[in-house]
Amino acid sequence: MNRKLTDLPSRERTAAMPHVRFFTETIEAGGISPLSFFEAGAFIHDSHRFYWENASKTMTLVGIGHALTLTDETGTDRFDTIESKWKHYCEALIKEDKDMDPVLFGGFSFDEKRSSVPSEWENFSNALFAVPTFQLKIENGKTLVAINFISEESETALQFEALRKQRDHLIHMAQVQESITIAKPALTAMEELRKEQYLKAVEQITKKIQNGEAEKVVIARKLALQFEQPISPAAALHSVSNEQRDSYNFGLENGTQFFFGATPERLIEIKDGQAFSACVAGSIKRGSTAEQDKQFGDELLDDKKNREEHQYVVDMITGVFDSLCASYTTATRPKLMKVRDIQHLHTPVQGQLGSESSIFQFVKALHPTPALGGVPTTVAMELIRQEENLDRGYYAAPVGWTDASGNGEFAVAIRSALLEQDNAWLYAGGGIVADSDPIQEYEETWVKFRPMLRALGGSLNG
Ligand SMILES: C=C(O[C@H]1C=CC=C(C(=O)O)[C@@H]1O)C(=O)O
Numbered sequence: 051m052n053r054k055l056t057d058l059p060s061r062e063r064t065a066a067m068p069h070v071r072f073f074t075e076t077i078e079a080g081g082i083s084p085l086s087f088f089e090a091g092a093f094i095h096d097s098h099r100f101y102w103e104n105a106s107k108t109m110t111l112v113g114i115g116h117a118l119t120l121t122d123e124t125g126t127d128r129f130d131t132i133e134s135k136w137k138h139y140c141e142a143l144i145k146e147d148k149d150m151d152p153v154l155f156g157g158f159s160f161d162e163k164r165s166s167v168p169s170e171w172e173n174f175s176n177a178l179f180a181v182p183t184f185q186l187k188i189e190n191g192k193t194l195v196a197i198n199f200i201s202e203e204s205e206t207a208l209q210f211e212a213l214r215k216q217r218d219h220l221i222h223m224a225q226v227q228e229s230i231t232i233a234k235p236a237l238t239a240m241e242e243l244r245k246e247q248y249l250k251a252v253e254q255i256t257k258k259i260q261n262g263e264a265e266k267v268v269i270a271r272k273l274a275l276q277f278e279q280p281i282s283p284a285a286a287l288h289s290v291s292n293e294q295r296d297s298y299n300f301g302l303e304n305g306t307q308f309f310f311g312a313t314p315e316r317l318i319e320i321k322d323g324q325a326f327s328a329c330v331a332g333s334i335k336r337g338s339t340a341e342q343d344k345q346f347g348d349e350l351l352d353d354k355k356n357r358e359e360h361q362y363v364v365d366m367i368t369g370v371f372d373s374l375c376a377s378y379t380t381a382t383r384p385k386l387m388k389v390r391d392i393q394h395l396h397t398p399v400q401g402q403l404g405s406e407s408s409i410f411q412f413v414k415a416l417h418p419t420p421a422l423g424g425v426p427t428t429v430a431m432e433l434i435r436q437e438e439n440l441d442r443g444y445y446a447a448p449v450g451w452t453d454a455s456g457n458g459e460f461a462v463a464i465r466s467a468l469l470e471q472d473n474a475w476l477y478a479g480g481g482i483v484a485d486s487d488p489i490q491e492y493e494e495t496w497v498k499f500r501p502m503l504r505a506l507g508g509s510l511n512g
Pocket residue numbers: 268270315330331332333359394420421422446464465477478479480481498
């Protein structure tokens with residue numbers, strides 16, 4: 051194989067990292083349903099799968115099995131840790147021109163200071179990323195399947211041949227045998243956890259903002275759902291893929307747990323030297339008629355509180371682009387972003403990448419944007435820890451992928467849920483500013499729970 055070194059800037063090898071060789075081999079396959087491939091993967095590599103569908107529906111990724119797993123226990127340096135580990139492996143990559151880049155897919159925790167209170171997120175470290183053993187990518191009408199294989203050994207031909215056989219079996223199952231389980235088990239219980247504490251927190255935070263202790267703080271809350279049967283991750287993905295045609299639909303499997311969602315909010319996309327982000331903050335529900343929908347949208351565009359909530363996000367993201375891009379452009383005023391269950395104020399930002407700016411540097415500089423944290427960021431983070439007192443886990447944090455060439459895309463994992471067998475935890479929050487009203491913010495979180503309630507079969511009426 052001709053060795054093609056990736057052109058990532060070389061970085062001194064992390065001493066503790068093993069000396070490895072990173073093989074990848076791509077074939078073009080006939081039509082494969084990504085969800086059938088995901089489903090078939092359960093028979094080969096249960097508990098180590100991922101799914102990604104971009105919002106524009108131009109690219110779908112499915113990962114089966116872990117050729118490489120990267121985690122972070124430090125918390126504070128989780129972005130740098132994953133970036134340096136990934137660069138180390140990329141430098142060992144051996145690929146031919148016909149091969150697609152291996153992808154690294156995963157998510158980060160929202161907060162480096164994890165809650166000491168036991169929570170459903172205990173089995174998630176501060177970052178969980180994987181290079182899949184079998185990687186399906188559907189883009190530009192092409193269906194590509196790659197084998198990724200990392201080894202410290204010199205003789206790997208037999209292992210690679212065995213992987214080719216598994217790959218062919220996986221493709222055959224996905225094309226011929228698997229049908230997606232779309233059954234939605236009946237909901238047996240739904241609990242609003244600590245509703246009164248949430249309302250109290252919004253009231254307290256609003257007062258603190260009025261007293262000048264902060265300008266904006268996002269406060270979230272949680273629903274706990276119980277079902278008659280365990281929920282199939284493939285069925286959950288099948289629902290969001292059909293119902294949420296304008297969102298990033300994602301799923302990350304970790305043992306018996308599955309974190310998935312349908313988020314409208316891009317954090318950063320890097321493609322061929324261009325950087326793209328989206329300021330999404332300020333919300334109103336969809337109307338029940340086209341006329342009412344337009345009326346609500348116009349109301350949102352003219353609403354002082356929501357425009358203020360939105361502007362904090364624009365100021366912060368354009369500030370990051372100013373520092374990491376050679377140049378950037380943005381819109382002078384927000385437009386409406388209408389997705390299935392809600393409409394938002396939306397200001398896109400686009401820039402020409404600066405020479406040393408990587409996707410992980412953007413993720414580190416952007417997270418948390420004021421759409422998920424607040425202003426000032428450090429003050430808002432402390433107030434979230436004190437008043438919201440919820441282990442957000444990977445909710446509202448960056449989730450997405452990058453490849454060996456520095457391209458990639460991350461969204462923020464809102465409109466999301468964590469599944470474990472017959473349990474589900476759903477998360478939703480909202481930006482609190484001086485003019486916030488606790489009941490209106492509470493109602494807004496019900497609108498944001500809708501995508502996951504719809505996908506899981508819960509009542510949409512709050
Ligand atoms: C924090 C959430 O939404 C954020 C993103 C868009 C609009 C928001 C809002 O209007 O409050 C929030 O900043 C969530 O959906 O849980």
